[in-house]
Amino acid sequence: DVQLVExxxxxxxxxxxxxxxxxxxxxxxxxxxCMGWFRQATGREREGVAVIPSLGRSAxxxxxxxxxxxxxxxxKNTLYLNMDSLKPNDTAIYFCAAVSTGPCVPGNxxxxxxxxxxxxxxS
Numbered sequence: 001d002v003q004l005v006e007x008x009x010x011x012x013x014x015x016x017x018x019x020x021x022x023x024x025x026x027x028x029x030x031x032x033x034c035m036g037w038f039r040q041a042t043g044r045e046r047e048g049v050a051v052i053p054s055l056g057r058s059a060x061x062x063x064x065x066x067x068x069x070x071x072x073x074x075x076k077n078t079l080y081l082n083m084d085s086l087k088p089n090d091t092a093i094y095f096c097a098a099v100s101t102g103p104c105v106p107g108n109x110x111x112x113x114x115x116x117x118x119x120x121x122x123s
Contacts, residue, residue: 002024002025002026002098002099002112002113003024003025003026003113004022004023004024004025004096004097004098004113004114004115005022005023005025005115005116006020006021006022006094006095006096006115006116006117006118007020007021007022007023007118008020008021008118009094009118009119009120010119010120010121011121011122011123012086012120012121012122012123013122013123014086014087014088014122014123015085015086016086016122017082017083017084017085017086018083018086018120019080019081019082019083020037020080020081020082020083020094020096020118020120021078021079021080022035022037022078022079022080022081022096022115023076023077023078023079024077024078024079024098025077031054033053033054033098033099033100033104034051034052034053034054034098034099034100034104034111035051035052035072035079035096035097035098035099035100036048036049036050036051036052036070036096036097036100036104036106036111037049037050037051037070037079037081037094037095037096037097038094038095038096038097038109039090039092039093039094039095039120040092040093040095040117041089041091041092041093042092044092046095046109047061047106047109048061048105048106048107048108048109049061049064049068049070049081049094049106050064050068050069050070050081050106051070051100051104051105051106051108052070052071052072052079052104053104056104058070058071059104059105059106060106061106061107064083067083067084067085067086068081068082068083068084069081069082070082079096079098081094081096083120086120086122087122088122088123089122090120090122091120091121091122091123092120093117093118093119093120094117094118094119094120095114095115095116095117096114096115097109097111097113097114097115098111098112098113099111099112099113100112
């Protein structure tokens with residue numbers, strides 16, 4: 001099994017930045033295949049933010065382009081989401097996920113493993 005633990009959430013003013021981390025506690029992230037970040041705002045469905053395959057280029061959702069960057073450090077078994085120019089409508093719980101059972105694109109939320117989520121609040 002893959003244990004995923006997110007950190008780095010918090011409260012920030014509009015225009016600010018946050019860096020989220022997701023550490024895979026029990027498995028090498030490189031072996032985890034596609035990994036991604038998702039978010040869910042109150043009253044809304046979970047939506048994809050960004051994904052990164054084990055090999056190849058990452059992809060981000062349209063709303064995140066030019067603001068959010070996904071990356072990973074295989075030596076540290078850690079997935080990152082760097083978020084700049086945050087807006088109030090970015091407020092949500094952010095989840096990391098590993099091992100996609102579908103294509104590695106932000107629109108696919110079929111992942112086997114999910115973290116507990118970290119709250120991001122932008123005011």
